[in-house]
Amino acid sequence: MADSARAAKLAQRIKVVVAEALRRTVKDPRVEGLTVTDARVTNDLQHATVYYTVFGDETAQSEAKIGLERAKGVLRAEVGKNITVRLTPTLEFIADEIPENASNLEALLRVAKERDAKLAELSATAEFAGEADPYKKDEEDADEA
Incomplete structure (x- = not known):
């Protein structure tokens, strides 16, 4: 079983x-x-x-998913040629949610800025x-001091 550092290096490659x-x-x-x-590889280096x-x-995203599924074999062959492991890992493609998360974060920041304004x-x-000086002293206390 490979260590996680090797899996991270392989994922980057x-x-x-x-x-x-x-x-x-x-x-x-x-x-x-x-x-x-991004890419992630399991610790046994079998799945990426x-x-x-x-x-x-949305149509461009669905078309890209179809295109990736069709090119999966070619991509796996390229990965096999360019890495040095005994078995070439299987590839799974997942749409990253970074753009959606970023737009949600921008909306939250915009709302916070409006509230601050x-x-x-x-x-x-x-x-x-109350009065301007909340620690106002009585006149008698002022005379003693």
Whole structure:
């Protein structure tokens, strides 16, 4: 059984090999706008999961998934040629959720900024609830001091 450091190195190499193979070897127009974002390999080096993003709408994403499934054999052969392990790992392609997570985070930041602006506006016109000096002393205490 391989250690996790070797699996991480192999995953990085698979990521590079798959990205290069998509750019050079695979001529399918469905995978042209595809970017490989990450790869993970199991510790036994038998299975690799490749994460990708696609620039475009839902139809472009579904077309890219179909294109990747059709090119899976060619990509696995390229991986086998470029890595030095006894068995070439099987490839699984999963659409990365980074763009969706980033858009959700941007929306949350926008809402927080709007709330901060409203709070700053309210605090600019706010007045004290009581007198200006809450520690005001009685006149007798002031004479003693």
